[in-house]
Each structure stands twice: as structure tokens, then as C-alpha cells.
């Protein structure tokens with residue numbers, strides 16, 4: 368058996384087309400474009416690639432993009448004052464501070480300083496709490512994108528066994544909350560979980576977000592399961608190559624023979640993350656504008 372490949376790239380393109388329509392309507396109704404501010408501290412090459420891609424797609428979608436690049440040695444106080452300015456700026460509907468931040472900055476303090484209504488990453492404790500309590504808020508982009516991909520592959524999630532590998536605030540925990548809200552029976556696994564392979568073999572839906580290249584092997588997967596691979600891992604370059612290959616947390620070549628449906632890396636969850644960021648920015652813009 369060979370799994371259906373869930374085409375995140377195509378589904379993300381559809382979401383962006385919808386976002387572009389919504390952005391045009393917002394601009395026509397409000398007399399200004401919705402705006403997203405992206406803050407990058409330091410010069411981590413991977414972060415620079417993601418941020419460049421976010422800026423490009425934000426503009427292509429018909430929204431205003433405000434880029435803020437700060438040197439690695441920026442103080443926490445200076446970053447907090449930038450966040451305060453963006454909170455007060457009426458043309459900014461969404462604020463994203465790219466993670467990870469340099470070690471001398473407490474990311475928790477920065478995230479808590481963002482106006483929850485502009486927190487398009489959905490990482491502010493108020494938005495995390497709203498998600499947990501089933502209240503309206505802003506949902507983190509990667510989990511939201513992962514969930515849309517699950518829904519594209521399974522008509523009814525209700526009653527299915529879901530296993531989430533990873534419990535980060537950015538990915539694992541919110542993915543678990545979304546699956547729970549959709550009535551899956553959710554198990555959250557992590558680095559202390561006993562016998563991961565056996566646990567995973569029980570999963571109708573398996574979401575891998577651990578950051579360990581190809582950790583999930585083919586024989587961990589229940590035949591017919593839906594596998595969402597969130598991992599983005601850059602391998603060391605092969606001799607003569609400048610860049611290493613990008614792989615997920617799942618050994619794709621093995622898993623594809625067992626799963627019912629699976630996301631590739633690249634072209635799976637990654638493009639959905641950015642599309643959901645644009646979607647969240649419009650959601651934030653409309654709510655701030657009162658409708």
C-alpha cells in the first residue's frame with residue numbers, strides 16, 4: 368500500500384488565495400491594508416530565510432509588511448520598547464517575533480508584552496488559555512495548519528486515537544488542544560515517554576513535532592494512519608553540496624508504505640504555517656476593526 372501524499376503546498380496556496388480575497392475586501396472597506404510586523408533579532412540563517420518568505424507572501428497577499436531587523440546584541444529592554452510601539456501602532460494588526468531569540472533575552476517576557484489581539488503566533492498565555500478553554504482567540508499557525516491538513520485527510524476525527532510527539536508551547540501542546548477540541552482521544556508524548564513505538568502504533572492520527580530527523584520509523588505507524596510531519600531538520604551537506612537535505616521527524620520512505628496519508632517535508636506543514644500566519648493577520652485585523 369502506498370499512502371496518499373497530503374499536498375500542503377497546494378492547500379496552502381488555496382488558503383493564501385482566500386486570504387488575498389479577504390485582504391482586498393478589508394482594504395476596500397477600511398481604506399487601509401491589514402498590516403503584519405515581523406521582528407527578527409540576530410542573523411540566524413534559517414530564520415532569515417523564513418522571515419524573507421513571510422515578507423514576500425504578506426505583500427503578495429495584499430497586506431502591508433513591516434520588517435524590523437535588530438542586531439543580535441539588542442537588549443531585552445529595547446525589544447520590549449519596540450513591541451510597545453508596535454502594540455500602539457494602528458497600522459499594525461499582527462506582530463510576530465521570530466523565535467528563537469538570543470539567549471540573553473527572555474522570550475516569555477517578550478511574548479507576554481505583545482497585545483494578545485495582535486498576537487498572530489497565538490503564543491501569548493491569554494491566547495493559549497483561550498484555546499484550552501474553547502474560547503475565541505488566535506491559534507498558533509503551525510498547529511492550525513497541521514489541523515487543516517488532518518481534516519483534509521480524515522472526514523471525521525471524532526473518536527479517533529491521536530498521538531502527538533512533542534509538547535512545546537509553539538507546536539505540540541496547541542496541536543493536542545485542537546485535536547481534543549475535535550473529539551479525538553489525545554495522547555501527548557515526549558522525551559520521557561516509555562515505549563514510543565508501541566504508543567505510536569495505536570495512533571489513527573500521528574503528529575510528529577520533536578525536531579529529531581527521521582526518528583519515527585515505518586514500523587511505528589499503524590497501517591492506514593494519517594501522519595503529519597511537522598519536523599524541519601536540515602541534514603549536514605553531502606560532499607560537494609552547499610546545503611544539506613531538509614527532512615522531517617518521520618522516515619518518509621518507510622512511512623509512505625504503511626500510512627494511509629502523510630505530509631511530505633518540504634511541501635507539507637511548512638507552507639501551511641505561513642498561510643495560517645496570513646489568515647491570522649486578517650482575523651486579527653477584522654476583530655480589531657470590530658467585525
Ligand SMILES: NC(=O)C1=CN([C@@H]2O[C@H](COP(=O)(O)OP(=O)(O)OC[C@H]3O[C@@H](n4cnc5c(N)ncnc54)[C@H](OP(=O)(O)O)[C@@H]3O)[C@@H](O)[C@H]2O)C=CC1
Pocket residue numbers: 509532533534535536537538539556557558559560563576577578579597598599600636637638640
Ligand atoms: N513546519 C513548521 O512550520 C514548523 C516546524 N517546526 C519544527 O518542528 C519540530 C519541533 O519544533 P518545536 O516544537 O519548536 O521543538 P522543541 O525543541 O521546542 O520541542 C521538541 C519536543 O519534542 C520532544 N522530544 C525531543 N526529543 C524526543 C525524543 N527523542 N523522543 C520523544 N520526544 C522527544 C521534547 O520533549 P521534552 O519536552 O520532554 O523535552 C519536546 O517536547 C522541529 O523540527 C522544528 O524545526 C517548528 C515550528 C514550525
Ligand SMILES: Nc1nc(=O)c2c([nH]1)NC[C@@H]1CN(c3ccc(C(=O)N[C@@H](CCC(=O)O)C(=O)O)cc3)C=[N+]21
Pocket residue numbers: 416417463464465466467488508509599613632633634635636637638640641
Ligand atoms: N515566532 C515564530 N513563529 C513561527 O511560526 C516560527 C518561529 N518563530 N521560528 C521558527 C519556526 C519554523 N517555522 C517554519 C515556517 C515555514 C517553513 C516552511 O515554509 N518550510 C518549507 C521549506 C523551506 C526551506 O526550503 O527551507 C517547507 O516545509 O516546504 C518552515 C518552518 C516557523 N517557525
